């Protein structure tokens with residue numbers, strides 16, 4: 001299997017995880033649809049190994065710069081990390097993180113499995129103060145949906161110095177903009193569902209690490225927990241990953257073009273953008289109902305949750321009861337897609353005319 005370690009990410013996304021350069025080999029991996037394998041080889045059982053997984057794992061591994069395991073969803077990957085924590089462990093986590101992660105942490109607290117110290121990750125001093133005695137810092141930056149940026153390097157260095165493990169959800173930034181393992185994190189997590197696969201048609205998650213003992217524990221947890229991805233979804237994710245760098249480049253260019261236009265629009269009161277990536281949030285001059293009217297008025301941008309696909313999506317985040325109460329009711333989160341930016345802007349203008 002081609003692993004492309006050390007290559008430019010724009011090359012690795014295309015070249016990694018392909019069959020070896022041997023006469024007669026396929027250019028692409030087949031979809032390995034097998035629950036079991038002839039005894040005596042390296043592949044044994046479908047919950048343990050799968051050659052299509054290995055292709056996606058080596059490609060994401062080349063992008064994140066670490067050994068990678070894939071899971072049936074991003075949440076399955078996050079659950080696998082938390083499952084390794086001894087009972088009573090303290091986790092430091094963002095009070096404005098991905099809502100699924102916050103709900104999972106709250107349920108683990110309710111079961112008396114762990115304790116959580118909730119912090120605002122952009123307030124460095126607060127995070128540093130929460131670290132002593134904790135087992136894991138679970139970092140998200142930029143935050144969702146306010147798109148605030150944490151001082152990631154400082155936080156990771158302080159956590160390592162205090163003997164606190166660091167896991168980082170890299171879904172929003174993606175390995176093109178941020179490589180958590182190079183910054184010293186123990187684990188880089190991705191919801192592959194989003195930018196890496198890029199077509200809003202599958203769910204997969206990944207964990208990358210350079211700690212081989214940790215990888216072995218995670219792999220055992222995956223075998224026994226059973227949250228494995230299907231070979232077909234894995235193959236689609238690998239196909240999507242081939243164009244991830246060019247999709248990301250386009251989404252980012254589009255977001256940067258929309259930024260000044262939105263900022264100058266009389267019905268937009270505030271725009272949140274971290275300076276990179278394809279995610280934008282903006283507050284409208286109006287209440288929650290007005291923001292809902294904007295989201296339902298579009299004819300190009302799809303009114304739906306999720307992000308990172310070729311198609312633009314938007315939603316009012318507070319329509320979800322699980323969303324953090326510190327997020328304004330009139331905030332719309334926009335996942336900027338790869339369409340012509342002139343068409344996206346026209347759709348935004350027409351939708352804002354609904355209020």
Ligand SMILES: *Cc1c(COP(=O)(O)O)cnc(C)c1O
Nearest residue numbers: 073074075098171191193203204
């Ligand atoms: C979507 C998302 C997840 C969860 O991933 P799924 O693939 O939906 O399970 C985790 N973190 C972030 C930041 C996400 O956007």
